[in-house]
Amino acid sequence: MRWPRQLMSLLFVLAFLVGPPTVLLTVIGPPLRGWPTTDQLRAWLQQPLTEETLTAGLALGAWLIWLLVAYTVAVRTIIRLHATTAWLRRVPLPTPLQATASGMAGAAVFGITTNTITDAPPQPAQPAATGTAAFHDETAPEDHRDPVLREDGVAVAGGWLPRDVAEQVTAAAALVWLRRRRDYQPHPTHPDDTDLTPLPPTVTAVQAALADTPTTPPSDGIAALEALPAGGVGLTGPGALPVGRGLLVTAILAGQRHPSTSLIVTKATLALLLGPAAKTLGRRLPLTIVDNVDDAAQLLQPVSPAAGGFIPGQHQDEPSSGRSHQTIVLLNEHDGDEKQLTRLAETGTATAALTVVLGKRPDGPDWHANSTGHLHDPHHPGMPSPRLCVLDQTAATDLLTVIARPEPTPPHPATERPSLPYAGSPELPLSRQVDRHGPQRLPTTPQHRLHLRILGDPQLLIDDEPLAIRRSASLQVLVYLAIHPNGANTAQLTDAIWPGLPRRSLTGRLYTALSDLRSTIRAASDLPVIDHSDDRYRLNPVHIDIDLWQLHATTHHAATALVPAAAAWQGVLNAYPADLAATRAWPWLDPHREATRRRILDLCVALAAKDSDPHRSLQLLQDGIRIDPYNADLHRLVGRALTALEEPEAAAELQHRYQQFLTQVGFDNGPSPRLSFANTRRL
Known part of the structure; x- marks a missing residue:
């Protein structure tokens, strides 16, 4: 009690x-x-x-x-009274029968006689914890982010990123999913979904903060580095290490945009910044790790192209371009003595390199870095104080994980897989319109028809008319519950919709989103759409139709029914007009969107394999390419089918167009893509 x-x-x-x-x-x-007198x-x-x-x-x-x-x-008392008064105004008066029943059975029994969600009083807004997403504001009408950027940046648990760096992080995250789409091999019976684990929490928090915001012109990330004095600087103060991690991430992202930009870091400095992750993550990052300051100075020596020497940051297959590229050297004051650091600084100045020392620099200048990332030149206090990216070890490791090259070995089979929908799963309820025995009949005739469409642009339709849902969180609740027909609890919903924020401050926001959603539906229809029992929310399949459930039923029927492959596939195409919530950039959607797409590709390959007509089989595989134009295995299968039909020129042209397409979206010919911002926000 x-x-x-x-x-x-x-x-x-x-x-x-x-x-x-x-x-x-x-x-x-x-x-x-x-008032005091004059004498006083x-x-x-x-x-x-x-x-x-x-x-x-x-x-x-x-x-x-x-x-x-x-x-x-x-103030808190007034807010509580206002919330309680608003809730009491929405409580419906009981009917005489209900009043009699409540008097006989008691208030406790009456309170549990229904599992339909009830309006909870909106809880007072809790102040956001320090370090959580800056776009999230309890008082904002868009309840998952602030309408205005704070200092043109994004704050996450463990740091702050400038807007241009945050944009590059979202682009890198999108390319991770593109790489997964490219490398997936459709399998008819045993799909491999071990690579569908969600991205690290810091990355999803950045994605959520920038979701549905206007895309700004992409920056190359050099602007943040240009805020430092020419030749380099020493960083002192409590923010030296967080700023160093921010510079590490910023420089690597800049190098992804501009391969001529390179980063040199000493082994000790990398361990100081990243901790235990430095050893495993360092070898996968596009940077040069040296043992000591002398090795860094040696790399900074001017190299003649004819000498065939190594230029940091230059790929082996790229022609040398002299010293036109920019090199950033990151080290700490304990990497060498004063003479070594001075010699490195002189070499860096001669080669236009930017040397950043985490600590005092022997030849100066030294700037003070506070914990928020603001830099101050003590010799020029009147100058503007630039703000650089600041990160703790966890946040930096999360961001670098999506930038690093993928592991060469596949994940261990015991790796925990995310909870994702699978076509034909017995846990997924079939839509009431589709059943192998024919349509089911409802016990009663509803006054309105409710249909939730989440393939394509998510919309809730009542009598085929779209219903306006004001809150983004309310729409996300609908889509999330449609993807999880077995329901979701409060923690799962809040973690998905508001990543990076503490759960204790989100329960009231979830109740507000649910209450607003239920009020909106109740104004147009009296059907109970969301059931609530045992702290789990579920969509009621008796009162709402969902196109995703229709798709699952259709794919299950196509995979098991004894019907021609072409007819079965056409039914799947009709049920899959677009990707899952294709117009939304909610980060929690990516694993489910990809899992749904893969089930379609698996069925496509299975139907093509069992079709005896090679032309129909080729058509099925070409339809699969239209569904996922990034998948390499589908292009290989289509090329093989074209060759079998004695059309080698068409097969060669297909592969040529595919390589051009990958290059346009940011992929090179290697295992890891170069960072590109073309069409990466909503892939």
């Missing part, structure tokens, strides 16, 4: 509100006994620190603290 704790809290607040002013009035008296002011100016003035100052400070606490309590 919570009432004893609540009673003790109330008594403590009352004691604090009543006790201090009583003591102050009894011992010291009122804070002001009238003159005496105070001549001798300001007296026992009387100190006592008056302390008393005034105590009164100010008490007033602040009293104001906070009053």
Whole structure:
């Protein structure tokens, strides 16, 4: 029972509100006994620190603290009363029969006689914890982010990213999913979905913050580096290491956009910045790791193209272009003695390299970095204070994971797989329109038809007319529950919709989204759409049709029924007009969107394999390419089918167009894509 704790809290607040002013009035008296006279002011100016003035100052400070606490309590009380009043206005009055039943059975029994979701009182907004996503504001009408960027950047748990760096992170995350689409090999019976694990939490928090925001012109990431003085700088203060991690991420992202930009870092500095992850992650990152300062200085020596020397950041198959590229050297003050660091700085200045020392630099300049990423030049206090990316170890590791080259070996078979929908799964309910025995009949005839369309642009339709859903979170709840027909609890919903925010501050926002959604549906239809029992929310399949469930039923029928492959495939194409929530960039969607697409490709390859007509088989595979133009295995199968039909020129042309297409979206011919911002926000 919570009432004893609540009673003790109330008594403590009352004691604090009543006790201090009583003591102050009894011992010291009122804070002001009238305005001071001229003689009193003159005496105070001549001798300001007296026992009387100190006592008056302390008393005034105590009164100010008490007033602040009293104001906070009053505001919280008004908010609580307003929320309770709004909830009471929405509570429907019971019918006479309900009143009689409630009197006989009791309020407790009456409260559990239905599992339909009820309106919960909107809870007061809790202040966002430090380091959570800056786009999230409890008071914002769009309840998952702020409408205005704070200092043109994104704050996440563990740091802050400038807007251009955050945009590059989202592009890198999109290319991760493109690589997974490219490398997936459709399998008719045993699909391999071990690579569908969601991206790290920091990455999804950045994606969520930028979701559905206007895309700004992509930046190359050099602007942040240009904020530092030419030749380099030493960074001191509490923000030196967080800024160093931010520079590490920023420089690598800049190198992905511009291969002529390279990064050199000492082994000790990388371990200092990333901790245990430096050893495993460092070898997968596009940077040069050296043992000491002398090795870094050696790499900075001007290299003649004819000498065939190594230029940091240049790929072996790229022609040398002299010293036109920019090199960033990142090290700490303990990597060498004063003579070594000075020699490295001189070499860097001669070769236009940017040398950043985490600590004091022997030849200067040294800038102070605070914990928020703002840099200050102590010799020029009037100059603007640039703000660079700041990250802790966890956030930096999360971001670098999506930038690094993929592991050469596949994940261990014991790796936990995400909970994803599979076509034909017995846990997925079949839509009431589709059943192998024919349409099912509802026990009653509803007044309205509700249809949720999530393949393509998500929309809730009532009598074939779209219903406007004001809150993005409310729409996400509908889509999430449609993908999870067995339901989801509060923690799962809040973690998906508001990544990077503490759960304790999100329960009220979820209740608000659910209450607003239910009120919107109730205004157009009296059908209970969302059921709530045992802390799990579910969509009621009796009252709502969902195109994704229709697709699952259709694919299951196509895979098991004894019908011609062409007819079965046409039914699947009709049921799959577009990708899952194709117009939305919610980060939690990516694994489910890809899993749904893969089930279609698996069926496509299976039907093509069992079709005896090679021309029909080729048509099926070409349809699969139209569904996923990034998949390499489908292009290989189509090329093989064209060759079998004695059309080698068409097969060669297909592969040529495919390679051109991959290059346009940012893939090179290797296992890891170059960073490109072309069409990567909503893939």
